[in-house]
Amino acid sequence: MTETAAAGQKExxxxxxxxxxxxxxxxxxxxLPPIVLLMVTFMTTLQYLLDVTGPLVSGELASGQPGFNEYQAAKDQALIILAVLLAFITAVFYFAHRWWKKSMRAIGPRPGGYPAKSKRWLGAA
Structure with a gap:
């Protein structure tokens, strides 16, 4: 009888x-696709920000020189784009993780219970 129950639990x-x-x-x-797309865009924009701020930080361009205002505007634009991308990345991670947890709760607890305490959020066995 116990062999049958064990086989049923295994199934x-x-x-x-x-x-x-x-x-x-x-x-x-x-x-994964939206996260990868957003991360690639984030890294590209970050590289652009570093390229734009390089001359400003090193002193190659100082206030009053030609091109200074354009570099400042480009830096500000890149910072705004980075902030928006960071908000989108956070939102995608949040909603995807929320969906995953909801789906895992919907299938119910593992037959026989969970071996680890880290799965307590799924519910009691």
């Missing part, structure tokens, strides 16, 4: 793991 665990893996795959398919 349930296997099915639960399969659903878990599907949710993980959906998470990466949904969350």
């Amino acid at each position: 349930q665990t296997k099915a639960w793991n399969k659903r878990c893996n599907k949710i993980g795959l959906k998470y990466f398919v949904i969350a």
Whole structure:
């Protein structure tokens, strides 16, 4: 009798793991492309900011020289773009993680309970 129960629990665990893996795959398919796109844009804009602020910080361009105002405007624009991109990256991470946790709670606890205390947020077994 216990062998049958153990075999049934193994099958349930296997099915639960399969659903878990599907949710993980959906998470990466949904969350990864926007995050990668935003991070590439963020890094490119950061590189641009560093290129623009280089002459300003090193003293090559001082107030009153030709091009100084254009460099200051470009620096300000890059900072605004970086702030917006950072807000978007944070929002994508937040909503994707929230969706993942909600999906994991929807499939219920693992058959037989969780071996670690780190999974308490999923609910009691």
